[in-house]
Amino acid sequence: MKEILLIFRKDLLVEWRSKQIFPTMLIFSLLLLLIFNVAFEFRSDIDFHTISAVVWITFIFSGLLALGRSFSLEKENNAFSFLLLIPVSRSYIYLGKLLSNLVMVIVSEIFILPLFLLFFLFDAKGLSLMDTILPFLGVTVLGTIGFVSLGTFFSSMAVNTKLRDMMLPLLVFPLIIPVIITSVGVCSSILEGRPLGYYAFSLQILVCFDIIFVLLCSLLFEYLIEDSGD
Amino acid sequence: MKAKLKFIVPLVIIAFLISWLVFAGVRDSMVYYITVEELLEDVPDVYGQKVRVSGTVVHGSIKNELDESLQFTMADGKEKIDVEYDGVIPDIFTDGVEAVVEGSISTDNIFVADLLLAKCPTKYESDEARYQRKKG
Amino acid sequence: MKIAETDPFSFKEMRKALFFLTFALMVLGTWMTFFYAPTEVVMGHVQRIFYFHMGTVWAATVAFTVVFVASIYYLVKETAKWDTLAYCSAEIGMLLLTLTIITGSIWAKPVWGTWWTWDPQLTTTFILWVLYAVYLLLRSGAGGRGKKARYSAIFAIVAFVDLPVVYISARIKRGISPVVFGPGGGGIDPAMMQTLLVVLLGFTLLFILLLRERIRIMNMETALYTRGR
Amino acid sequence: MRNFWEKQSDMQRGALEIEARQLEKQFGFFSVLRGVDLNVFKGEFLTIFGPNGAGKSTLLSIFSTFIKPSGGEALVAGFDVFREKQQIRKLIGFVSHHTMLYENLTAWENIQFIGAFYDVPDLKDRCSDILHSIGLYSKKDLPVSTLSFGMRQRLAIARTFIHDPQILFLDEPYSGLDYRGASLLTSILDLMKMDKTIVMTTHNIYEGLSLCDKIAILDQGEVVYKSDQKPSGNEFQDIYLSCVRSGDRK
Numbered sequence: 001m002k003e004i005l006l007i008f009r010k011d012l013l014v015e016w017r018s019k020q021i022f023p024t025m026l027i028f029s030l031l032l033l034l035i036f037n038v039a040f041e042f043r044s045d046i047d048f049h050t051i052s053a054v055v056w057i058t059f060i061f062s063g064l065l066a067l068g069r070s071f072s073l074e075k076e077n078n079a080f081s082f083l084l085l086i087p088v089s090r091s092y093i094y095l096g097k098l099l100s101n102l103v104m105v106i107v108s109e110i111f112i113l114p115l116f117l118l119f120f121l122f123d124a125k126g127l128s129l130m131d132t133i134l135p136f137l138g139v140t141v142l143g144t145i146g147f148v149s150l151g152t153f154f155s156s157m158a159v160n161t162k163l164r165d166m167m168l169p170l171l172v173f174p175l176i177i178p179v180i181i182t183s184v185g186v187c188s189s190i191l192e193g194r195p196l197g198y199y200a201f202s203l204q205i206l207v208c209f210d211i212i213f214v215l216l217c218s219l220l221f222e223y224l225i226e227d228s229g230d
Numbered sequence: 231m232k233a234k235l236k237f238i239v240p241l242v243i244i245a246f247l248i249s250w251l252v253f254a255g256v257r258d259s260m261v262y263y264i265t266v267e268e269l270l271e272d273v274p275d276v277y278g279q280k281v282r283v284s285g286t287v288v289h290g291s292i293k294n295e296l297d298e299s300l301q302f303t304m305a306d307g308k309e310k311i312d313v314e315y316d317g318v319i320p321d322i323f324t325d326g327v328e329a330v331v332e333g334s335i336s337t338d339n340i341f342v343a344d345l346l347l348a349k350c351p352t353k354y355e356s357d358e359a360r361y362q363r364k365k366g
Numbered sequence: 367m368k369i370a371e372t373d374p375f376s377f378k379e380m381r382k383a384l385f386f387l388t389f390a391l392m393v394l395g396t397w398m399t400f401f402y403a404p405t406e407v408v409m410g411h412v413q414r415i416f417y418f419h420m421g422t423v424w425a426a427t428v429a430f431t432v433v434f435v436a437s438i439y440y441l442v443k444e445t446a447k448w449d450t451l452a453y454c455s456a457e458i459g460m461l462l463l464t465l466t467i468i469t470g471s472i473w474a475k476p477v478w479g480t481w482w483t484w485d486p487q488l489t490t491t492f493i494l495w496v497l498y499a500v501y502l503l504l505r506s507g508a509g510g511r512g513k514k515a516r517y518s519a520i521f522a523i524v525a526f527v528d529l530p531v532v533y534i535s536a537r538i539k540r541g542i543s544p545v546v547f548g549p550g551g552g553g554i555d556p557a558m559m560q561t562l563l564v565v566l567l568g569f570t571l572l573f574i575l576l577l578r579e580r581i582r583i584m585n586m587e588t589a590l591y592t593r594g595r
Numbered sequence: 596m597r598n599f600w601e602k603q604s605d606m607q608r609g610a611l612e613i614e615a616r617q618l619e620k621q622f623g624f625f626s627v628l629r630g631v632d633l634n635v636f637k638g639e640f641l642t643i644f645g646p647n648g649a650g651k652s653t654l655l656s657i658f659s660t661f662i663k664p665s666g667g668e669a670l671v672a673g674f675d676v677f678r679e680k681q682q683i684r685k686l687i688g689f690v691s692h693h694t695m696l697y698e699n700l701t702a703w704e705n706i707q708f709i710g711a712f713y714d715v716p717d718l719k720d721r722c723s724d725i726l727h728s729i730g731l732y733s734k735k736d737l738p739v740s741t742l743s744f745g746m747r748q749r750l751a752i753a754r755t756f757i758h759d760p761q762i763l764f765l766d767e768p769y770s771g772l773d774y775r776g777a778s779l780l781t782s783i784l785d786l787m788k789m790d791k792t793i794v795m796t797t798h799n800i801y802e803g804l805s806l807c808d809k810i811a812i813l814d815q816g817e818v819v820y821k822s823d824q825k826p827s828g829n830e831f832q833d834i835y836l837s838c839v840r841s842g843d844r845k
Contacts (some may be wrong), residue, residue, distance in 0.1 A: 003712060006711050007713065010704075014697055017700065058830035075699065076698060077693055078693035078698055082692070082695035082709065085684060085689050086713075087682075087685045087713070088710065088712060089681075153364040157520070160509070161507050161513075162507050162518075167507060170500050170503060170504075171504065171521065174493055174500060174525075175497070176522060193808075208247045211247055212247050212527065215244050216244055216523075219525065220524070224520055226663060290391065321410070321412070321477060322476075322477070323407050343478065346479055347478045348478055350478065354406050354413065354558055355407055355418075356405060393684065444663070444665055446620075511622055512622030578675075
């Protein structure tokens with residue numbers, strides 16, 4: 001367990017020093033926000049489901065940007081190879097990287113979310129902190145665990161392929177479709193002001209996806225990072 | 231032994247969760263369409279919104295005259311709704327078929343469809359078999 | 367270089383027998399589809415594409431199951447033959463699934479009135495198609511043979527977890543695709559069922575035949591490529 | 596200040612430390628190692644020569660548990676590379692021509708991060724000892740990206756000794772080093788070979804021969820020459836050219 005935290009701390013320290021990933025993610029999200037608004041011709045009558053979809057598209061695009069980068073940083077000077085020499089179970093290495101990526105993606109989402117709600121809902125009428133913002137954040141965290149777990153896993157694969165970061169969205173997008181469907185559905189229910197009972201089952205499904213993906217990825221990680229030398 | 235356990239326990243959990251998803255049923259993950267009853271419940275909020283509705287075509291309700299759009303009544307339990315549609319009609323569209331329409335409901339409670347789909351039957355039978363069944 | 371050595375299944379007689387059996391069953395299946403099976407009462411002759419549609423989707427399912435099992439074996443044993451099996455099976459499965467989608471589309475146009483709709487079953491089939499397209503793409507972009515084999519095996523295992531979802535989705539409440547078999551299904555005329563069984567068996571054999579031939583070609587390619595090493 | 600390189604130990608030559616029996620490795624269809632047999636005793640220094648693509652790196656990767664072999668047997672300090680990876684990882688150090696350092700972290704953080712994974716007593720003292728011994732203590736709080744290449748290389752090598760490994764694997768450590776860096780590495784290795792078991796692969800004939808106790812030549816995945824005596828430079832060239840078949844593998 002100590003090892004997971006060590007890797008987690010190291011990753012955040014590297015990011016704190018370089019300040020590469022986090023600002024890029026934020027600005028990228030803001031650009032997406034701008035593009036969506038331009039594409040919707042600054043309309044104010046966009047329905048809740050579309051807003052949720054747009055928010056999730058932004059989360060996933062900017063999140064994948066960060067995930068791709070986090071493993072490219074490890075590949076500089078082959079630093080990752082040294083990590084593999086340490087007597088630690090490989091699933092701990094995966095969980096450490098997963099944790100640090102999660103923190104980075106979720107923190108950036110917390111920054112983005114209010115801006116999105118503000119830009120799309122304008123008056124923010126009927127948005128209360130307890131009934132809308134907090135449940136929305138909760139679902140965001142659950143959905144993010146789902147896609148970051150697969151994203152972390154496959155970004156360590158993608159950096160080793162010839163296509164590199166181009167490969168990452170191809171690998172991750174089709175697999176995270178269940179997570180997207182569920183998260184967007186729940187988010188729009190929350191914006192519509194539905195009670196918890198209305199989407200509780202979807203939340204259970206989402207938690208299921210998260211557990212399945214995290215377990216599966218940490219099991220397979222050992223096979224993934226074995227150095228094939230060619 | 232311990233290494234094996236580390237492998238087996240997660241596998242069992244994954245298998246359990248997947249089977250739970252399968253058997254508990256993915257109940258409300260995605261509603262491809264709503265029923266006529268659900269549509270009429272949402273009146274008047276639903277006016278002008280694009281929705282997909284399914285129901286059975288009421289016997290004898292189809293009016294398909296030249297130069298005019300197709301009109302029929304779709305029912306589902308007790309509730310009924312009139313539908314207007316202008317476009318390609320599926321081959322199997324006839325009385326008693328389950329249909330799916332895409333479009334919106336106007337303020338005079340007429341559903342204006344942009345797309346009409348017919349559901350194919352889940353029971354496949356031959357002409358002869360149906361004849362025998364009707365006779366018997 | 368003796369090619370025969372690299373082909374684990376190279377029994378000449380068996381190959382011939384398999385070929386003729388497959389051929390006979392496919393011809394029989396086609397004949398039954400058009401002349402033996404009765405005309406469906408609601409959909410008419412169009413419904414006859416059902417047999418071909420089911421044949422391809424069944425064989426595709428078998429193919430992707432083979433990919434999954436072979437991928438697990440490859441990760442554990444790391445021997446090239448499991449990778450070859452997985453790859454060849456994925457290629458054929460991809461072909462079969464493409465045919466499934468095309469025949470389904472042809473069937474849907476007259477019956478439902480549209481080529482495509484985002485019904486849950488269609489959506490999951492589409493996702494499955496995309497997953498295996500990515501699988502084949504990953505192989506072309508992975509790099510060396512060992513890496514290619516391991517990465518695609520890992521991807522196939524993760525992707526296979528999506529497969530059950532495809533089959534649940536037909537049972538999701540309110541799909542437009544028919545659920546003919548199993549609980550909640552409508553059932554099928556016995557003559558239609560017989561036709562279907564013959565076609566399914568034919569397609570299963572066709573898959574095995576194609577798989578064996580593809581593996582043979584793959585092994586020949588490898589033999590050529592590694593000659594003189 | 597105590598010189599930490601000179602650690603006394605009761606190790607004596609004679610026990611078998613690294614052993615490969617009929618070791619095989621295939622990548623897909625290609626055999627990279629075909630039946631490699633090697634023995635290294637405690638305290639010995641083995642240098643492996645061979646052309647590019649001979650399988651030298653793969654062999655070291657197998658010993659240092661990066662790669663799982665496809666067949667045969669390999670033991671490091673009595674532990675099996677198939678099943679007892681974690682035990683092996685605790686005992687070995689690995690140096691390659693990559694520095695494997697994090698550019699944005701300081702020298703101190705780089706060393707401490709790795710040290711924290713091993714049960715090193717008094718980690719802080721150990722880290723400062725190491726930094727003193729390579730003359731980088733004054734630069735301990737600078738990010739690695741600001742250090743010169745030579746300094747980074749020294750840091751990378753020194754970091755390997757944080758947990759005082761008893762076995763060292765060096766994969767082409769000389770490539771990319773300038774003259775000063777190379778002579779520093781040689782002097783470090785000279786000290787290390789007193790009580791550690793070392794396996795090195797190199798193209799550098801002079802350094803490789805002067806340090807080692809025994810040599811092996813690997814070609815196309817096979818050990819084509821093994822000797823417990825080290826030949827002179829000229830003899831070695833003759834041996835090398837007669838053993839290694841000409842022509843590239845691909």
